[in-house]
Amino acid sequence: MAALYLVVKEHALPFVTFGRGHYTVDHIDHRYEEDFQDMAMSSERPVNLDLTTFRFPITAIASILHRVSGVILFFGSFILMALLGLSLENEAGFADALALLENGFMAFMIWGVLSALAYHFVAGAKHLLMDMGYGETLESGPVFAKVSMALAFVLIVLAGAWVW
């Protein structure tokens, strides 16, 4: 039994929550030896195989959306440049560009690009704020993520109202 206790100690766990409470490595002493013996012998360690209970934290979702919207903008820039070129060509091109906005499918595509722009803009501003040291804690991070998503949502709705 003393050997099992030594195994725990040799792995130099930074701290252990078990039995009677928290132990740091420094605190391991023979008074708690029984706890560690129990732990070493027990094979009932907590295992979670229910994948439906796994969730990305909202900060991770905010981050991946920033990437996705960036990739969309790379392709979406083609649409914006094409519209710019057409609208500046001549009077007829300008009328064609306006007519394209009346087309339901094109309006939807443009709204999609503007939505990506809105999200990427807000998430980028959040990123710059975080560079300056704001919104980096466990408490403020999710708040920043939620606020940026809410702001982007408002802008996306406004963009939709603008296009249609």
Next chain:
Amino acid sequence: MVTNVLNYGRSGVADWVVQRFSALILAAYTVVMVVWLAVNGGELTFAQWQGFMGQTWMRIFTLLTVLALAGHAWIGLWTVATDYMKKGVIRVAFLGFVAITLFIYVVWAISILWGF
């Protein structure tokens, strides 16, 4: 292993700085465009639109923005590609496509801006 030969600035620090400066330019242009269109977009005429975009400062600002877009998109997509495309061939092919596309965007923008 991913080497940094395809990095924009050959170093993470240079990429970091370029990404943020280009972001500020892109954000400024977005704000100018959105505000101008919000104010004038209602019954926008061709003459009005061409007059706005034809100003020298707007031509230069637009070109600057497209150049910023090229740098910004390259750094962003390089980061995305090195994270998700593990096979070197696929990653380099994708980045080649990105580089050509961004080059076309820049040339296209110049031809649009100084072609009217």
